[in-house]
Amino acid sequence: MGSIVLFGPPGAGKGTQAQRIMDQTGLPQVSTGDMLRAAVKSGTPVGKEAKGYMERGELVPDQVILALIRDRIQEPDAANGVMFDGFPRTVPQAVALSEMTDISHVLAIDVPDGRIVERICGRATCGNCGTVYHDTFNPVPASGCPCGDYQEKRRADDNEGTVLNRLEAYHQQTSPLAAWYDERGVFHRVDGDRAIDEITTDLLAVLN
Numbered sequence: 001m002g003s004i005v006l007f008g009p010p011g012a013g014k015g016t017q018a019q020r021i022m023d024q025t026g027l028p029q030v031s032t033g034d035m036l037r038a039a040v041k042s043g044t045p046v047g048k049e050a051k052g053y054m055e056r057g058e059l060v061p062d063q064v065i066l067a068l069i070r071d072r073i074q075e076p077d078a079a080n081g082v083m084f085d086g087f088p089r090t091v092p093q094a095v096a097l098s099e100m101t102d103i104s105h106v107l108a109i110d111v112p113d114g115r116i117v118e119r120i121c122g123r124a125t126c127g128n129c130g131t132v133y134h135d136t137f138n139p140v141p142a143s144g145c146p147c148g149d150y151q152e153k154r155r156a157d158d159n160e161g162t163v164l165n166r167l168e169a170y171h172q173q174t175s176p177l178a179a180w181y182d183e184r185g186v187f188h189r190v191d192g193d194r195a196i197d198e199i200t201t202d203l204l205a206v207l208n
C-alpha cells in the first residue's frame with residue numbers, strides 16, 4: 001500500500017475517519033488544515049500568509065501548501081506512506097503530489113451539500129486528545145472524553161458564513177480531482193451520510 005488520500009467536502013468526516021484508519025493501518029495522518037491552524041497559532045510566516053484565506057473560507061495558495069507537504073513527507077514517520085486529510089484540494093496540488101509519492105487509494109466520503117452546514121456548525125474537538133465530536137451527531141460521552149481531560153476546541157471557521165465559501169471552493173476547485181484520480185484507477189467512493197462505524201467499515205474494506 002502506498003499513501004492514502006481522504007477526499008470529500010468540508011464536514012464529511014475526514015478527520016474522524018482518519019483517526020480510525022490511523023489506528024488500523026498505522027499510517028500517520030497528514031492534515032494540511034491542522035498544519036495551517038498550528039502555523040497560524042504560532043504566528044509563523046506561513047501562518048501569517050494563510051490566516052486571511054482560512055478566515056474567508058478560501059483555499060490557501062498551492063505553493064504554500066506544497067512547501068508544507070514537501071517538508072512533512074521527508075519526516076521519518078512518513079517513510080512507509082501517509083494518510084492525507086484535506087490535501088490535495090486542487091489539480092495542481094495533485095499533480096505535484098504525484099511527483100513526490102505514490103497514491104494507492106483515494107477514499108472519497110460522499111455527503112450531500114444539504115447536510116454539510118448542520119455537520120460543521122456544532123463540531124468540537126478535544127484539544128487534549130484530538131477526538132472529534134458533534135453536539136448532536138456524536139456528543140461527548142456523559143462520562144467525559146475517554147482521554148480523561150476533555151478540553152473543548154471549536155474552529156474559528158466552523159460558522160455558517162464561512163461554510164458556504166468552503167463548499168463553493170470544494171465544488172469549484174477540489175471536486176474536479178475526483179475525475180482526475182478516477183482516470184488513474186485509485187478512486188473509491190463511500191456513502192458518508194451514515195453511522196460513523198458503518199463508514200469506517202466500508203473504508204477499511206476498500207483498503208484490505
Ligand code: AMP
Pocket residue numbers: 010032033034036053054055057058059060061065085086087088089090093166
Ligand atoms: P480543513 O481543516 O481541511 O477544513 O482546512 C481549513 C482551511 O485551511 C481551508 O478552508 C483552507 O483555507 C485551508 N486549507 C487546508 N488544506 C488546504 C489545501 N490542501 N489547499 C488549500 N487550502 C487548504
